[in-house]
Amino acid sequence: MTAIRNPHPETQDGQVSFARVLAKALLLFFLLNLLYALLQPQPALGRISLYNRLFPGRVRLPYGDVPERAYNLSLFNLEAMLASHEISAAPKSPAEYRVLLIGDSSTWGFLLPPEETLSAQINRLGLSLPDGRRVRAYNLGYPVMSLTKDLLLLSYGMHYDPDLVVWLHTLESLPRDKQLFPPLLQQNPQPVRELIQRYNLPLEAEAGALAKPTFWQRTLIGDRRNLADLFRLQAYGVLWSATGIDQDIPASYTPVMSDLEADDSFHGLQPPHLQPSDLAIEVIAAGVQMAQGVPVLLVNEPMFISQGKNSQIRYNFYYPRWAYDDYRSLMRSASQQNGWRYLDLWDLAPPQEFTNSAVHLNPTGSRRLAERLAPEIIEIAEQGK
Amino acid sequence: MTLTQLAVLIAIALAGGWLLPPNRRAWALALLSLLAIFWLQPAIAVRGLDFWLPTAALGLALLTWAVSRPSPQTLTRSDGIALSVVLLLVLLVALNRYLPALCCLTPGRPPQATAVITGLALISALALVGWRLRARPLTPLLAILLLVSAFLVLKSEPLARLASAALRSASGQDASLASALDLRWLGYSYLAFRLLHVLRDAQEKKHYPASLPEFLAYALFFPAYTSGPIDRLPRFLTDLRQEQRDRRQDVRAGGLRLLQGALKKYVLADTLAIFSLDPANALQVNSPMWMWLLLYAYALRLYLDFSGYTDIAIGLGRLLGIRLPENFNAPYLKTNLTGFWNAWHITLAQWFRAYFFNPLTRWLRTHPAKPPIWAIILVGQTGVMLLIGLWHGLTWNFALWGLWHAAGLFVHNRWSEWQRARGWTAPARPWQQRVLAAGGWLLTFNFVSLGWVWFALPDLQSSLHVLQALLGMKP
Numbered sequence: 001m002t003a004i005r006n007p008h009p010e011t012q013d014g015q016v017s018f019a020r021v022l023a024k025a026l027l028l029f030f031l032l033n034l035l036y037a038l039l040q041p042q043p044a045l046g047r048i049s050l051y052n053r054l055f056p057g058r059v060r061l062p063y064g065d066v067p068e069r070a071y072n073l074s075l076f077n078l079e080a081m082l083a084s085h086e087i088s089a090a091p092k093s094p095a096e097y098r099v100l101l102i103g104d105s106s107t108w109g110f111l112l113p114p115e116e117t118l119s120a121q122i123n124r125l126g127l128s129l130p131d132g133r134r135v136r137a138y139n140l141g142y143p144v145m146s147l148t149k150d151l152l153l154l155s156y157g158m159h160y161d162p163d164l165v166v167w168l169h170t171l172e173s174l175p176r177d178k179q180l181f182p183p184l185l186q187q188n189p190q191p192v193r194e195l196i197q198r199y200n201l202p203l204e205a206e207a208g209a210l211a212k213p214t215f216w217q218r219t220l221i222g223d224r225r226n227l228a229d230l231f232r233l234q235a236y237g238v239l240w241s242a243t244g245i246d247q248d249i250p251a252s253y254t255p256v257m258s259d260l261e262a263d264d265s266f267h268g269l270q271p272p273h274l275q276p277s278d279l280a281i282e283v284i285a286a287g288v289q290m291a292q293g294v295p296v297l298l299v300n301e302p303m304f305i306s307q308g309k310n311s312q313i314r315y316n317f318y319y320p321r322w323a324y325d326d327y328r329s330l331m332r333s334a335s336q337q338n339g340w341r342y343l344d345l346w347d348l349a350p351p352q353e354f355t356n357s358a359v360h361l362n363p364t365g366s367r368r369l370a371e372r373l374a375p376e377i378i379e380i381a382e383q384g385k
Numbered sequence: 386m387t388l389t390q391l392a393v394l395i396a397i398a399l400a401g402g403w404l405l406p407p408n409r410r411a412w413a414l415a416l417l418s419l420l421a422i423f424w425l426q427p428a429i430a431v432r433g434l435d436f437w438l439p440t441a442a443l444g445l446a447l448l449t450w451a452v453s454r455p456s457p458q459t460l461t462r463s464d465g466i467a468l469s470v471v472l473l474l475v476l477l478v479a480l481n482r483y484l485p486a487l488c489c490l491t492p493g494r495p496p497q498a499t500a501v502i503t504g505l506a507l508i509s510a511l512a513l514v515g516w517r518l519r520a521r522p523l524t525p526l527l528a529i530l531l532l533v534s535a536f537l538v539l540k541s542e543p544l545a546r547l548a549s550a551a552l553r554s555a556s557g558q559d560a561s562l563a564s565a566l567d568l569r570w571l572g573y574s575y576l577a578f579r580l581l582h583v584l585r586d587a588q589e590k591k592h593y594p595a596s597l598p599e600f601l602a603y604a605l606f607f608p609a610y611t612s613g614p615i616d617r618l619p620r621f622l623t624d625l626r627q628e629q630r631d632r633r634q635d636v637r638a639g640g641l642r643l644l645q646g647a648l649k650k651y652v653l654a655d656t657l658a659i660f661s662l663d664p665a666n667a668l669q670v671n672s673p674m675w676m677w678l679l680l681y682a683y684a685l686r687l688y689l690d691f692s693g694y695t696d697i698a699i700g701l702g703r704l705l706g707i708r709l710p711e712n713f714n715a716p717y718l719k720t721n722l723t724g725f726w727n728a729w730h731i732t733l734a735q736w737f738r739a740y741f742f743n744p745l746t747r748w749l750r751t752h753p754a755k756p757p758i759w760a761i762i763l764v765g766q767t768g769v770m771l772l773i774g775l776w777h778g779l780t781w782n783f784a785l786w787g788l789w790h791a792a793g794l795f796v797h798n799r800w801s802e803w804q805r806a807r808g809w810t811a812p813a814r815p816w817q818q819r820v821l822a823a824g825g826w827l828l829t830f831n832f833v834s835l836g837w838v839w840f841a842l843p844d845l846q847s848s849l850h851v852l853q854a855l856l857g858m859k860p
Contacts, residue, residue: 018637069665231656238660238682242675 037218045230046079049088055237057086058246059114060139061153062233069248071239075229076187082156084233087138092161097133097381100140100157102150102287103168106301106359107141109366111249116363118168121370122377129381137166144182145173147283148203151195152185154287158294164380165291166373167284168301170359171327172318174279175267176202180209187226189213199286253356257317258308266323274326281334288340295380297341300331302348302369304358316358341380348372386611388651390425391697394607395643397421398704402635407628412467414602414625414705416474419443420490421607423478426571428492430564431549432556436495437504438570440475444508445532446604447471449580450597451512452528453587456520467597468512472505525584532577532584539568541779572610574776578736579604583618585740593618599625608701612694614712615732624707632706639703646696649689657686662841668850673857680855683841684834688717691730717833720825722793723801725833733776737769762798767791777840782848786839793832 051057061081064070075081082088092098101107101119109117119139127135140157142149147169154165172178180203185192189210196205204210216222240246264271269278288296304316314320328344335342353365361369386394397417405413422439429435447468479501481491495501518524538544542565550563583593583600595603595618603621660666661683662676670676695712702709716729726734746765749756756764767788774787812818835852842848853859 018633018640068659071666232659235656235659238675238678239666242660242671242679243666243669244671245669 033219033221036220036223037215040218042077042223042226043079045227046077046081047083049080049083050234050237051084052086052089055241057089058084058240059086059120060108060117060246061085061142062246063108063143064247066248067232067236070246071236071243072246073229073232073236074183075226075233076184077226077230078152078156078184078188078191080230080233084237085138085140087140087157087160095133097129097135097164098160098162099135099137099164099166099377100154100160100162101137101166101168102154102157103141103301104145104150104170104173104359105141105143105357106170106361107168108139108143109141109247110143110357110360111247111253111355112361112363112366113249114244114246116366118361118366118370118373121363121367122373125370125374127374127378129378133381135377135381138162141168142184144184145170146178146180146182146185147173147280147287148179148192148195148201149182149185151199151283151287151290152188152192154290155191155195158290158292162294163384164377165287165294165296166299166377167287167296168299169284170301170303170318171279171324172359174281174283174327176278176280177267179203179280179283186210195286199282199289201280201282201286203280256304256351256354256356256358256360258306258311258351260306260308260310260314260317262310262313264313264320264322266320269323271320271322274323274330276330276334279327279330281330284334284340285338288338295341295384297343297373297376297380298331298335299373300328300342300344300346301359302345302361302365304349304351304354305347307351318358343373343376345369345372386425386694386697388647391647394421394701395704398608398639398701399636402639402704402706403632407626410706411596411598411602411625414606415467415471415598418602418605418607418610419471419474420478422572422605422610423491424489425607425611426492427569429567429569430558430562431552431567432558433493433496433500434552434556434567435492436479436501438573440501440504440508442570442573442576442605443471443475443601444511445535445576445580446601447508447512447597448515448528448531449583449604450595450600451516452519452525453583453592454516454519455592460516461596464597467601468509471597471601472509475505476501519587522588525588529581529584532581535573536577537779539570539573540775540777572612575610575613575615576604578613578615578733579618582615582736582740586618593622595622606702606707608698608705608707609709612691612698613730613732614695614698614710615736616709620710621707627706630706635703635706639700642696642700642703644700646693646698646700648693649696650693654686654690654693657682657689661686662838662851664841664843664847667842667847670854673855676851676854680834680837680851684717684830684837687837687840688713717830718826719829720822721829722790722797722832725829726790726794733773734769737773741772742766742769759799759802763791763795766794766798770794780843781845782839782842785845785848786836789836789839793836 058072062072062084063074064072065074067073099122101122107118109120114120117139118141119137122135122137125135129135138157138160140153142153150167150169150173154167157165180186180192186209189212192210193205195201196203214222220227266274284298303319305311306314306316312321315324324346328346331342332344334340349361349365349368353362353368354360355362401413401417419439422442423436426435426439429438476498478490479495479498482495482497496504515524515528538548545565545568546563549565549567550560552567553560553563586593599622600618602625603616603618606616606621609616660679662679663683666679670679692713699709699711710732712731712733714728714731716725719725719728742765745768746761749761749764770787770791771784772787774783774785774790777783777786812821835855838848838851838855842851850859
């Protein structure tokens, strides 16, 4: 006579064997980590978003150093960043003339509430084209100055069918040592490497900054911080929806520095002249090429021009006069040579329209810039018909 | 409590639960708990205070033990040894000042050895005086007053700031930087409740036969030290002295409870905390709908956070073979406010019932003025709820929160009485019962949630702002 086998080997005398359950749980956890490391599902996970479904899309890309006060946070999952943006809400309608704004913290709108950023100011102008289409600007600016960072965001922005790209930049985005500096690039080495290779950019694709993640970093445990950020971004959607706040704007801040050091160096470069090779102008060329026929308006963004101490040597904290003057001249000639549409608005805003940095505009300055860009946008749109 | 601290405590509890023989458990738990309260105490800006506060907790426990002994009893040799070992252990912890290897036992550098020896001598002297004078009726009362006074200082912002300024001056620091946050005495509230229970019972001539190690294990029991539950000494002793227990079952049940607690606290509550109502977002929300959502998030977060900590405490206790009492029983599913308070922070409500409500109502019932029953209930419930509110902090908002619940409980009590007097019975049909239960639940949950507005915000003005916003009365 054979003994009746226990149909549930995990149970003994009706009780669950804790050790077996624990062993199975550990095995499953190990397998899940392995699977995660092999599949690398971060982009797919990033596209799963509550924004534009449960919550309204954010009007600018997620960025924030103090999440609990900004209801926003910095993360590195580009798909998640774009999925949380209002640009992902719906495909472009035929009645829309879509303008992508690419740039640094000035374009993003540092110290400006969402309704005062450049894109919001352009939209508030209510621009319409003769064919009835309404101009709708989207803010894809992101803090930290680097043309390569802008190029990376443009490569994602191009999936949203823009009619015009307005690429705002300043000299500080062009030095070669700034190109791979932003953490957003360092945390996204693969797409950056692809850009470098595709456009043959003279940047070190295998540089330490773009190191490949180790196997451990690719596991669920190694990637836990990024996953938590992804989750937190969704949770902060509640407060974004409830308050319309996406930045911690202090009641007071240190105003832009007017008295300057008597230092005429710029990123280790010395006067008298900048050379074209000192600047990553080829990244702009790559961006224009990437746009594939979509017009690109290059804008040298307004900057603070100091009248204070040593202002005969420097324009502001960032720039000695010689370097900035040379940069403007180099950009002008590069634009002429390449047929780029280039708008030099370096002195558009008076000093009182800057906030805490030489490129951060206050609402008045932001509106002034929008009003200056408006006729250009209309003109390009009409030319492109 | 951080996840790292939790992991260490679990390891200690697992090892302790498996390895300790029953006759050594009280000793081991007392000493482990003493070390844990030094280790868990947060760092404080006032020099040496993060060492003195756990030391004072030990002192209060010793004093309570001494005062609560029955008077003919003499000090045994075993108790003398226990006292010496405990004091020696504190001295060893203080050596952290000189031995970097013990760096992690205290959050800051302990005071000089001479100061520690003096402090321990004072504590011992106080306990000795308590022991000598314990037969006098005034002695437990003085000990109770000492505990309550410390409580008042800790819970009152102006008093805490004054105390901080005094302590800063005494330690040669700038008194102008004094802050109520300087007096973050980890676990004092729960320690005070445990000690007050023993002292009040001693006043009533109820003495529990706990040896000094057993009493210290009870008073300082590390799983329940920071957030309760508030256990009772006779129940704790039963578990502590139990010689036979199923260790496997304890590990299984404790482990499961720890998992539940960690999930509630570190995953659910911490996520809800991101968008729960708080003093900053309360003034920024732009629509009633979102305000309600933030309020509900706060209500759930509070429950998950607190009951998560309770699960962790119960789980850790179970690993050590101690079955701590339950503190929650699905409070948000209750269909009336009385049910809610029988299921929310159960051990605190029971404590107040035993040591405040029952004596007070008993006294009122026998009072020559013969107040009506409804007045006795009103006074009793208002007193209890006000005290529970003020236990969280001596502020107007906590008082209002207590009064809010007192009013709700009184109304529910009168409603029940009114129904009973008219012979009202529950509807016979199941669907009618379900509708009635759903209505009761909806009313109760929203009443409790609205009450959290007083609790979550620091002042009357912001609370009124939120209440108006919830009702759509804010533009």
